[in-house]
Amino acid sequence: MTFVHATAVALRVKSRWCAVLLRGPSGSGKSDLALRLITAGGRLVSDDQTHLARRGRSLVATPPPALAGMIEARGVGIVRLQRNQLLAQARVALLVDLVPPERIERLPERQTEGLLDITLPRLDLAPFEGSAVQKLWLALTRSAAASS
Numbered sequence: 001m002t003f004v005h006a007t008a009v010a011l012r013v014k015s016r017w018c019a020v021l022l023r024g025p026s027g028s029g030k031s032d033l034a035l036r037l038i039t040a041g042g043r044l045v046s047d048d049q050t051h052l053a054r055r056g057r058s059l060v061a062t063p064p065p066a067l068a069g070m071i072e073a074r075g076v077g078i079v080r081l082q083r084n085q086l087l088a089q090a091r092v093a094l095l096v097d098l099v100p101p102e103r104i105e106r107l108p109e110r111q112t113e114g115l116l117d118i119t120l121p122r123l124d125l126a127p128f129e130g131s132a133v134q135k136l137w138l139a140l141t142r143s144a145a146a147s148s
Helices: 030-039 134-146
Strands: 003-004 007-011 016-023 043-046 050-055 058-062 070-073 077-080 089-097 111-115 119-124
Touching: 007 030, 007 050, 007 089, 007 134, 016 030, 016 050, 016 134, 030 043, 030 134, 043 050, 043 058, 058 119, 089 111, 089 134, 119 134
Parallel strands: 016 089, 089 119
Antiparallel strands: 003 050, 007 016, 007 043, 050 058, 058 089, 070 077, 111 119
């Protein structure tokens, strides 16, 4: 098991929950994007700190017990979400590095990265763009189709 500075949100793709791991420094938009994903039907696994464990050929995200069910809403504070907005664990299907818009390539090559000897698709995303939620859904759907 390993601990990462990241937010994990699960999205339903083809009748199963798949987690995206949102990575970036403090203030990069992890929790903000997570809140928008939850509003769009996603479920929070963990905010800001995530435990990762290898289970067979999958990487599974879980929250640290002290932070389970909570998310930071900058300017509002730490908020406890409703049970129907949460998942206790989810298989990680996509790594997302949150970056400024000027670092986004127009037509990027598909990228991968290994975590705990599991190779996952990786995406750079500008989290505050209006289309960030839709782009993340598209990338996750594409990666789920590629792994089917």
